[in-house]
Amino acid sequence: MKELYPGDQGIWVQYLQLALQRAGQQVMLDGIFGPKTCAAVEKVMGSSGKCAVKEAQWNRLLPFLRGYITHEVKAGDTFFSIAKMYDTTMERVMHANPGTDAGALQIGSTVVVPLNFPLVSGEVPYTSLLTGWIIEGLQARYPYLQVGTIGRSVMGTPLWSLRLGNGPVEVGYNASFHANESITTPVLLTFVEEYAAAYAAGGNIVFSSAVREEHSGQTGMGQESVDARTLFDEYRLCMVPLVNPDGVDLVNGLLNSGIYYRRARQIADDYPAIPFPDGWKANIDGVDLNLQFPAGWEMAKQIKFSQGYDKPAPRDFVGEAPLTAPESVAVYELTKENDFLLILAYHT
Numbered sequence: 001m002k003e004l005y006p007g008d009q010g011i012w013v014q015y016l017q018l019a020l021q022r023a024g025q026q027v028m029l030d031g032i033f034g035p036k037t038c039a040a041v042e043k044v045m046g047s048s049g050k051c052a053v054k055e056a057q058w059n060r061l062l063p064f065l066r067g068y069i070t071h072e073v074k075a076g077d078t079f080f081s082i083a084k085m086y087d088t089t090m091e092r093v094m095h096a097n098p099g100t101d102a103g104a105l106q107i108g109s110t111v112v113v114p115l116n117f118p119l120v121s122g123e124v125p126y127t128s129l130l131t132g133w134i135i136e137g138l139q140a141r142y143p144y145l146q147v148g149t150i151g152r153s154v155m156g157t158p159l160w161s162l163r164l165g166n167g168p169v170e171v172g173y174n175a176s177f178h179a180n181e182s183i184t185t186p187v188l189l190t191f192v193e194e195y196a197a198a199y200a201a202g203g204n205i206v207f208s209s210a211v212r213e214e215h216s217g218q219t220g221m222g223q224e225s226v227d228a229r230t231l232f233d234e235y236r237l238c239m240v241p242l243v244n245p246d247g248v249d250l251v252n253g254l255l256n257s258g259i260y261y262r263r264a265r266q267i268a269d270d271y272p273a274i275p276f277p278d279g280w281k282a283n284i285d286g287v288d289l290n291l292q293f294p295a296g297w298e299m300a301k302q303i304k305f306s307q308g309y310d311k312p313a314p315r316d317f318v319g320e321a322p323l324t325a326p327e328s329v330a331v332y333e334l335t336k337e338n339d340f341l342l343i344l345a346y347h348t
Contacts, residue, residue, distance in 0.1 A: 286312025
């Protein structure tokens with residue numbers, strides 16, 4: 001974890017501020033470690049004149065980013081008293097501990113306690129770090145969410161996969177093929193959280209749909225709903241929420257030094273018309289993952305080479321051959337291993 005001090009700026013400070021907000025402090029998510037953020041750190045930590053955020057402070061704040069804490073059961077504890085202790089709901093605690101006998105908690109055992117806020121935030125930029133925290137928190141809150149990896153990126157970052165459902169019909173969703181389209185990651189993770197919560201509660205997923213007025217013939221937006229447990233029983237949903245973690249980390253400021261950053265900077269220098277890092281779409285090697293698949297690759301190569309993208313670039317370089325980028329290989333193998341009725345790839 002990165003040590004932070006007053007005056008620091010950037011994505012780490014935004015994550016600190018998000019944790020402080022969830023801990024009940026009034027701070028802006030502006031990424032600036034100013035006086036108000038300093039005061040909030042002191043208040044949460046119970047210290048005065050000590051604004052530095054080091055390992056001990058991060059350990060205190062991480063539950064507010066992962067969305068849960070663990071509690072060792074003591075004599076007299078119940079799900080109700082534990083929930084009250086952490087200002088959350090008994091329902092959340094029950095959903096996170098499905099195999100635990102609520103009427104006979106064992107002293108010394110551990111109970112997962114989800115904190116009382118939605119885990120997925122739409123207010124901060126996403127990186128591999130935040131995505132990993134959220135996935136850990138989602139699995140803790142909803143143990144029937146199956147978490148795995150389909151491979152690793154160029155830099156060795158895990159490519160997370162999430163699965164929900166036991167049905168015979170397989171469906172695949174993915175997000176953030178392109179580095180500067182990372183808003184698609186929280187879109188997909190929000191759906192995961194809403195679906196899992198609806199399943200746990202035996203409720204419905206509500207969605208918008210086009211509705212045509214019978215008399216006027218005009219089309220507007222209405223709402224429909226579907227039973228989450230029916231979906232769970234009929235479908236098996238596989239999701240890859242962050243296909244391009246290295247590129248996303250570059251665009252959103254988590255990767256801002258080191259050999260991979262310097263190499264990306266050198267690649268970008270050959271394309272001065274593309275802003276760096278905001279215009280970066282490729283993986284960290286300068287290969288556009290969305291153009292790496294065998295279907296139509298030769299045509300894509302002809303088009304993109306004619307446009308000047310004939311070597312590693314911030315966008316649109318198809319690679320030296322199909323399936324040379326490890327991230328695309330991972331998605332390709334996942335697709336071969338499953339019989340997806342539908343694949344939905346989120347872009348912006």
